[in-house]
Amino acid sequence: MVQENVFIYGAYGYTGKLIVDLAVKKGHRPVLGGRDEEKVKVIANQYGLQWYAFDCNNQEAWDTALNGKQLLLNCAGPFSLTIRDILPACLRNKVHYLDITGEIDVFEYISRFDKEAKKAGITLLPGTGFDVVPTDCLAVFLKEQLPDATHLELAFDSQSGLSRGTALSVLNRFHQGSAVRKEGVIVPSKTASVSKIIKYGGQERLSVGIAWGDVFTAFYSTGIPNIEVYTGMPPKMLKAMKKASKFGWLIKTWLLQIILKRIVRKKIDGPSINKRETLRTYLWGKVMNAEGKEVVAELETPESYKLTAITALLCAEGVLEGKVKSGYTTPAKAFGADFILRAGGSRKIK
Ligand SMILES: NC(=O)c1ccc[n+]([C@@H]2O[C@H](COP(=O)([O-])OP(=O)(O)OC[C@H]3O[C@@H](n4cnc5c(N)ncnc54)[C@H](OP(=O)(O)O)[C@@H]3O)[C@@H](O)[C@H]2O)c1
Structure with a gap:
């Protein structure tokens, strides 16, 4: 992951924090975001990372935060409450969209933007956690x-x-x-x-x-x-x-x-x-x-929560390495059936 080209929104939530911690341990320097300034600041300062605080319906703030970024990892869920504000910002700013949703209606909603994502040259890869x-x-x-x-x-x-x-x-x-x-x-x-x-x-x-x-x-x-x-x-x-x-x-x-x-x-x-x-x-x-x-x-x-942090970052790294086509996709379509075996400690039983 190139330094500071990844934005993690919802960074101070339970799972967001696990992802940020693992990202830093892997040598990445993501930029952090969330709607509560005090909470974003605390976690950003803990790791010495850049941060932005804004409500997810603030489109101007999205344009500022996503400027110069390649990928957004959205950890702000329930995603049915945040996706309609965040996805347009990614399409407009030509920034890959990844999240850790498991909500059927959210997958359905995101998949409808396949064409727009292809046109913008970005990947839409929701469900990078334990689900799915x-x-x-x-x-x-x-x-x-x-x-x-x-x-x-x-x-x-x-x-x-x-x-x-x-x-x-x-x-x-x-x-x-x-x-x-x-x-x-x-x-x-x-x-x-x-x-x-x-x-x-x-x-x-x-x-x-x-x-x-x-x-x-x-x-x-x-x-x-x-x-x-x-x-x-x-x-x-x-x-x-x-x-x-x-x-x-x-x-x-x-x-x-x-x-x-x-x-x-x-x-x-x-x-x-x-x-x-x-x-x-x-x-x-x-x-x-x-x-x-x-x-x-x-x-x-x-x-499962430990796995979510591992796989979400593996997915982000794979997208940034240019391994995934633009448009909507799923983790196994993007990386193959054996992808899960790259998540430390995962194994086939039979
Ligand atoms: N795929 C998986 O296997 C997997 C694994 C883990 C988590 N998840 C999903 O990921 C989501 C987060 O889980 P979590 O355990 O981290 O929950 P959490 O501790 O409650 O954190 C949720 C984060 O999202 C933010 N958020 C929620 N609604 C928002 C809104 N309308 N606008 C802006 N920010 C908003 C929260 O900010 P505030 O505190 O300011 O509200 C917080 O930073 C959940 O939907 C969960 O189901 C999925």
């Missing part, structure tokens, strides 16, 4: 093993818990329920309505269907028309989710959203350093073709 790098690589690997696959199932088991931003993103879209892809089309399904037992690294675990980013991206990466994503979940939590899903309409109301978001901001920070350094994440995937032939593959990676 390892699952996207797994999906492409499985497609290579069974090229005529018609069905794809992906799953992960992580004991990390959620960061504040992830919890807020979940809360934002909870009322929309889950989602799967059927015959190429994304269709909504009820929250926690599908569950099954999946074996991760030899351990069986109850897993529930979720609206994970791969429902959008794996179709783009593999062309497989039927896609479901699951996550390991304790039975008690599944029960609670089923109950909560009955009150989706209530959770959507502005008053309850304000109350719940306040609770999340107060109570949730994110996985401790001990968790990040010791936990492992297990991923599982299966493809099936029309004749019923199946191929299964598994991956093991570092803890």
